Amino acid sequence: MSIILAIESSCDDTSASIIKDGEVLSNIVCGQKVHKSYGGVVPELASRQHLSNIVPTVETALKEANIDYSELNAVAFTRGPGLLGSLIVGLCFAKGLALSQNIPLIEVDHMRAHVLAHFAEDPKPSLPFLCLTVSGGHTQIIKVKDIFDFELLGTTIDDAAGEAFDKTGKMLGLDYPAGPIIDKLAKEGKARFDFTTPKVDGYNFSFSGLKTAIMYFIKAELKKDPDFVKNNINDICASVQKKIVDILLATLERAAKDHKITNLAIAGGVSANSELRIRFEELATDNNWKSFIPRFAYCTDNAAMVGVAGYFKFLKKDFSTQDVTPAARVSWS
Numbered sequence: 001m002s003i004i005l006a007i008e009s010s011c012d013d014t015s016a017s018i019i020k021d022g023e024v025l026s027n028i029v030c031g032q033k034v035h036k037s038y039g040g041v042v043p044e045l046a047s048r049q050h051l052s053n054i055v056p057t058v059e060t061a062l063k064e065a066n067i068d069y070s071e072l073n074a075v076a077f078t079r080g081p082g083l084l085g086s087l088i089v090g091l092c093f094a095k096g097l098a099l100s101q102n103i104p105l106i107e108v109d110h111m112r113a114h115v116l117a118h119f120a121e122d123p124k125p126s127l128p129f130l131c132l133t134v135s136g137g138h139t140q141i142i143k144v145k146d147i148f149d150f151e152l153l154g155t156t157i158d159d160a161a162g163e164a165f166d167k168t169g170k171m172l173g174l175d176y177p178a179g180p181i182i183d184k185l186a187k188e189g190k191a192r193f194d195f196t197t198p199k200v201d202g203y204n205f206s207f208s209g210l211k212t213a214i215m216y217f218i219k220a221e222l223k224k225d226p227d228f229v230k231n232n233i234n235d236i237c238a239s240v241q242k243k244i245v246d247i248l249l250a251t252l253e254r255a256a257k258d259h260k261i262t263n264l265a266i267a268g269g270v271s272a273n274s275e276l277r278i279r280f281e282e283l284a285t286d287n288n289w290k291s292f293i294p295r296f297a298y299c300t301d302n303a304a305m306v307g308v309a310g311y312f313k314f315l316k317k318d319f320s321t322q323d324v325t326p327a328a329r330v331s332w333s
């Protein structure tokens with residue numbers, strides 16, 4: 001039997017989860033409202049908030065799972081990628097706990113954890129499967145051949161899909177993170193504006209050109225009508241969202257067909273997007289594929305996914321030592 005405490009602190013969410021034999025007993029996420037008015041995460045503020053939040057978040061996760069510190073068999077934490085200051089808080093807490101309880105320490109790669117979040121759900125995808133991982137910092141198509149054997153088929157060459165949502169939102173005067181706000185406003189709008197689709201090699205993505213196209217479009221329209229954004233916000237959001245989803249799904253479809261893979265999954269914060277979820281499901285039905293979409297709580301940053309990834313490493317006794325350091329960028333291998 002194994003009881004693992006998992007900690008996620010790579011960006012602006014402090015999260016703790018208890019995983020018993022691979023099953024999630026609790027998953028507590030403490031967000032940070034402090035960044036809202038800055039249009040992005042302020043790293044120094046994020047680390048300070050993690051410091052204040054980590055102990056109550058861990059204690060709530062333990063309490064909800066009805067588990068005591070002394071019952072833990074291991075502690076898993078996100079080593080990276082992420083903000084260095086934020087990662088250090090989770091890592092130091094995990095190291096201290098491992099020492100005090102004399103239990104092993106397990107480092108987890110944040111992006112792999114997003115993919116493995118699917119193993120916290122039932123039914124689970126069968127191997128091999130393709131996972132479109134879309135977050136604030138990454139956009140990847142991964143061929144998951146085995147729990148520990150991932151092949152990166154495509155990635156963004158500039159901005160991530162989440163960044164495309166967030167930066168467009170900033171141009172439109174929306175708060176950070178704009179992704180969920182655009183999602184909400186798009187529901188009331190029509191995608192009647194079109195933007196050019198970037199041409200990218202292989203299964204890679206590019207969102208920086210789209211961001212610039214949207215900026216020039218808004219500037220030109222504002223010249224004609226200073227209230228253009230205010231009066232058309234829902235339609236602009238619907239158009240931007242449709243374009244981002246078009247790009248993501250077209251590339252995923254091509255990768256799946258070329259690789260003859262019929263189990264497909266989405267993961268990461270942007271997989272909480274309602275249009276992406278609906279159209280992904282439709283695409284799968286049209287092609288007779290099996291689709292896997294995590295529940296909302298396992299899409300955005302959460303410690304349950306770190307715990308599940310940590311559990312697989314626990315089974316292999318793949319532990320870290322006390323001299324492990326955080327890694328802002330983790331190289332894909």
Ligand code: KG4
Nearest residue numbers: 135136137162177179269270272273300301
């Ligand atoms: O995975 P995540 O929580 O953190 C990172 O690892 O980056 O992803 C955060 C990203 C943000 O860019 C946010 O705007 C986006 O996910 N996001 C959404 C939605 N919910 C979160 N984007 C579009 N629609 C949503 N409903």
Ligand code: ZN
Nearest residue numbers: 135269300301
């Ligand atoms: Zn993430």
